[in-house]
Amino acid sequence: MMLNALELTGRTRTHVVQRDDLRAAVHAKALEAFLEMKADASRAGLDLEITSGFRDFAAQQRIWDMKFRGERPLYDEAGNVRDHAALSGEEVVDAILCWSAVPGASRHHWGSEIDVIDRAAMPEGYRVQLVPAEYEPGGVFQALRCWLDSNLARHGFFRPYGAFRGGVRPEPWHVSYAAVAVPALASFTPELLAEAVESSDMLGKALVLKRLGDIFERYVANVDAPPSGATVKPA
Numbered sequence: 001m002m003l004n005a006l007e008l009t010g011r012t013r014t015h016v017v018q019r020d021d022l023r024a025a026v027h028a029k030a031l032e033a034f035l036e037m038k039a040d041a042s043r044a045g046l047d048l049e050i051t052s053g054f055r056d057f058a059a060q061q062r063i064w065d066m067k068f069r070g071e072r073p074l075y076d077e078a079g080n081v082r083d084h085a086a087l088s089g090e091e092v093v094d095a096i097l098c099w100s101a102v103p104g105a106s107r108h109h110w111g112s113e114i115d116v117i118d119r120a121a122m123p124e125g126y127r128v129q130l131v132p133a134e135y136e137p138g139g140v141f142q143a144l145r146c147w148l149d150s151n152l153a154r155h156g157f158f159r160p161y162g163a164f165r166g167g168v169r170p171e172p173w174h175v176s177y178a179a180v181a182v183p184a185l186a187s188f189t190p191e192l193l194a195e196a197v198e199s200s201d202m203l204g205k206a207l208v209l210k211r212l213g214d215i216f217e218r219y220v221a222n223v224d225a226p227p228s229g230a231t232v233k234p235a
């Protein structure tokens with residue numbers, strides 16, 4: 001299940017299928033597995049929904065550029081708001097990287113990644129925030145988290161951002177389809193990311209390129225692998 005350079009960096013949609021009923025695009029293999037997992041979960045009373053599936057380079061760049069300009073709030077590692085005007089360009093890049101990927105470096109480009117919520121657990125009018133507290137004891141998605149903990153692997157998924165490893169913060173909502181994502185990560189390189197960033201007009205491009213090796217190491221390569229013994233369905 002090899003993705004090419006454009007697919008790995010979100011600059012094409014050739015590897016994903018759009019599903020308007022799910023309001024998401026997902027890699028075909030991951031979609032099949034997700035639908036099986038969704039049916040399984042519904043028998044347990046959960047209504048799995050995708051809040052974010054495939055996201056392309058342009059969408060990631062819009063998030064990045066808004067944060068770079070200070071049009072969206074920046075947070076430090078603890079989640080405290082930082083004053084954009086008081087930060088150097090390097091510090092702005094660091095603050096963005098705490099919570100958002102460099103365009104080209106998001107796993108959501110691969111189509112194998114899904115942010116998942118449980119519609120059935122949400123009170124009327126509830127607005128999803130996608131913060132860890134929602135998935136912790138007492139949180140609206142606690143039951144979803146527990147269900148995923150025991151059933152994810154059976155459907156070929158795992159959590160790449162389970163534990164904090166010094167890069168991306170833990171994201172209990174983010175699940176990854178191993179049969180697509182593991183080979184994708186194995187074929188992704190700092191050179192491929194550099195080429196994608198270089199050929200874009202994203203803001204702070206020179207600052208990112210200067211530190212690209214470190215960024216790749218800390219935020220792309222530094223993730224949890226599927227647990228040994230997990231079912232990895234052939235794609």
Ligand SMILES: [Zn+2]
Pocket residue numbers: 052108113114115171173174
């Ligand atoms: Zn995600």
